[in-house]
Amino acid sequence: MANPLLRALGFSDAKRAVDSIAPRRTFDDVVLPPATRRALEQALVQVTSFDLIFHQWGLGERHRNGLALAFNFAGPSGTGKTICAEAVAHALGRRLLTVRYAEVESMWMGETPKNVAAVFRLAREQDAVLLFDEADAIASRRSASVEHAFQRETNTVVSVLLQELEAFNGVVIFATNMAANFDPAFERRIRTHVLFDMPGVVEREQIWRVQVHPTRTPLAADVDFHALAERYEASGGDIHNAVLKAAMMAAGEPGPDASKSIHQRHLDDGMRDVLAGKRVMHQTLARPVESTITAFDPAEVLRRLESQLHNGRTPVSIAFLALIIAIVALILAVVR
Ligand SMILES: Nc1ncnc2c1ncn2[C@@H]1O[C@H](COP(=O)(O)OP(=O)(O)OP(=O)(O)O)[C@@H](O)[C@H]1O
Ligand SMILES: [Mg+2]
Structure with missing residues (x-):
């Protein structure tokens, strides 16, 4: 096991979970809609002026925590989120450490928070840009109810992630297809959301x-x-x-x-x-499963009857329809 992370994690799942590369793709390889490019440029300015502000101007010594530059790259599949994360690492001259969270999640109870901490440790050791790919799951809301062990574990993982983000002073990118479920505490630590739109x-x-x-x-x-x-x-x-x-x-x-x-x-x-x-x-x-059960709505029934009359249906078929509706209404009333 040459990879120190594999040693740290101590189980073979990590092989699939973490990838450390010397980035090759640059912003020249990416074509982005103007709004996405602007948002990304702003994110990069934060990264490139980081050294000036926090090291040369000494603010890093006054503000030791919460220095992580955390970005969320959100957007539909195939819009360039992963390639841009690689380009960010390339622009900074750092390695890119990609974590597929679904695979960091251990089948062993209590191991996942340790794995998350190990990932940050490795990023620190390698001075790498950390990319949590497919990060929807990790950043999701903590559950208020902790009846089940897995809910407690999920809450612990999010708490560990927040602590690690607080202590980390590198660049972390979360790539998500849908950021609607982000934990609010997590949201606060994200500096910039970059929305990856579909190309025109x-x-x-x-x-x-x-x-x-x-x-x-x-x-x-x-x-x-x-x-x-x-x-x-x-x-x-x-x-x-x-x-x-x-x-x-x-x-x-x-x-x-x-x-x-x-x-x-x-x-x-x-x-x-x-x-x-x-x-x-x-x-x-x-495809959403279409429900065949709809609530009984008398106004809707009248509308339908009216439309039947306009369509020139015979009074017999209308009476039959009314009878069916009346029976359904009666059954619903009894059931309730
Ligand atoms: N904006 C783009 N400009 C140039 N090539 C692109 C762009 N978006 C995607 N591609 C091409 O599609 C491939 C897949 O893109 P990428 O993996 O970055 O998408 P993604 O947004 O991370 O998708 P997913 O959400 O499925 O992970 C890239 O390797 C690249 O060849
Ligand atoms: Mg991707």
Whole structure:
């Protein structure tokens, strides 16, 4: 076990939970809507002037706690949150320590708070920018009821995280798809929320361009990034996946490699594939279950009857409908 964190955590789950990299991607690799870029620049100014204010001007000695620069990168999937965290670390010349919280959460009762503390220790040792990816779970509200052991554990984890943030004087980034559940105490320690919006047409066209190599990717003459940007309302992550799919389709076509190139139809098919895959996921995972039970509302019944009359339904069918409604109302009244 070469990684000190693995030693500190002492169990193999940590291998999947923490990643320490020397960042390579920079802000040149990211195309952002103007509002997101502005918010990110403000966040960076806080980081770059940190040394001036807290070290050179001596305020760090007066204010020893609460110096962590904690940012929340919030927005839909594939809008560039992770890549921007890497670019922040690159701009600061530090390593990036990425923590996937879901995997820090230990199956052993009482271990998770220790794991969180160990992660901060490692970030300190490496002088790394700490990124809590998929941080929705960790920053969620503490539970008022502590009937169950797991609720007590969750509350302890949030408290440990708050203490660690208080004592840490580095940069911490939380990346979340949805920040609505943030614990208010946690919220106070976040300096800046950077909202990652979906890219508009102008940004999408640029993202298509940055996803291919400027000189080595063989693009056919019919490739039109502007048309693709207008046609598909996709995130940067979707465009990234579509380009890879297109490249695979082009490379899989028969003939010598030297004659192969990526055509517009490959890019179109790649994006259609990506969007179709997302629709399937959306339907299976996120579709709300429609309730078939609705409250009995007499006004609604009258509205329906009126509409039936306007639609020229026969009096017999209306009487039948009224009878059914009356029976339902009677049953509901008895049940209540
Ligand atoms: N704004 C962007 N500019 C350029 N490329 C982008 C942008 N957004 C996403 N990409 C591409 O999509 C890939 C995935 O983006 P990234 O992992 O940063 O998204 P994310 O917001 O962290 O998504 P998730 O919430 O699913 O973790 C990047 O590696 C990059 O290739
Ligand atoms: Mg991410």
